Amino acid sequence: MTKVFIDGSAGTAGLRIRSRLEGRADLDVTVLEGEARKDTEKRREMLNNCDLAVLCLPDAASRESVAMIENPDVRVVDTSTAHRVAPGWAYGFPELGAARREAIITGKRVASPGCHAGGFIVLVQPLIEAGILPPDALLTCHSLTGYSGGGKGMIAEYEAAERSPALSSPRAYGLTQQHKHLPEMVHVCGLDAPPVFHPILGDYIQGMATTVMLRNDTLPGGPTAYNIYNVLDAYYEGQTFVSVAPFGGDESVIYSDTLVGTNQLRLIVCGHEDQTTITALFDNLGKGASGAAVQNMNLMLGFDEDAGL
Secondary structure, eight states: OEEEEEETTTSHHHHHHHHHHTTOTTEEEEOOOGGGGGOHHHHHHHHHSSSEEEEOSOHHHHHHHHHHOOOTTOEEEEOSSTTTTOTTOEESOTTSOHHHHHHHHHOSEEEOOOHHHHHHHHHHHHHHHTTSSOTTOOOEEEEEEOGGGGHHHHHHHHHOSSOOGGGGSOEEOOTTSOOTTHHHHHHHHTOSSOOEEEEEEOSSSSOEEEEEEEEGGGSTTOOOHHHHHHHHHHHTTTOSSEEEOOTTSSTTSOOTTTTTTSOOEEEEEEEOSSEEEEEEEEOTTIIIIIHHHHHHHHHHHTSOTTTTO
16 A cells, blocks of 8 residues: 655645545555654654655755655655755646646656645746747736635634734735745746736635736737637646636636635636736635645556545
8 A cells, every 4th residue: 555644744734635635545644643743753764664755844844854755765745835946846737738747747756836826827837838928928916815825823813713803804915026936936937037926815714816917918919818718728628627717707706715625726717809817716725735735646656636636
């Protein structure tokens, strides 16, 4: 039976991954409980005696875990920011082309995407490849998310019996334009410059809507919103977890928690000849975190891609 060790199983992502893997007859899932989670030698032993390690840790701790692995047969899925632009690591978004999917399947080290970054990349990379967006495009991205993305501390803050009244109001953050997901957005899409990125935290637990806004007349060939829809629809045709909503469909209003509890990501293209908005709608703890990690693990271990999802 395949041994999977979850390093950091007490955090938000780790708990979700553990829940998704429970009851699977094809896996022997192990974790460290209580104070043992902080025992370096026990972590080292677990990391070197599994087939695949899923890291659900802060960046520094993820780097530490990788450095502990001496067994050349151990494969790794890292959910942190630590290795998403690192040499030798495959980027864990298999829908972004056959080469990326193959790199995940054959790779020893896979970095799962960030939630905001994945939502941006899934919209932008196909348009870069199609020539609709040039690499030097100056882009703007707005992303609405639930508070679970902030981890246990933020969840406790928002769900406290007595909390600050200010928390009922949406919270804009990342205002210095140095959000930790920006290097990932630039690197994976091959952009010359990062987008102007505006994340907003809402008073709800999970769900994400990441939107890129385009002025069509500034783009090569002046595409319409419908042209952009056709490119994205063809790019993601046949994918299990990424789909494109019909153009001009029912999405006159988008609710960011629509796909909570799933590993689905839906692209919604709106607009006309002059302006376009493209939104990636998904669960920030699903396709944006734990679901993506499980999907990558399945591909690496040769299981059905949607097992447990």
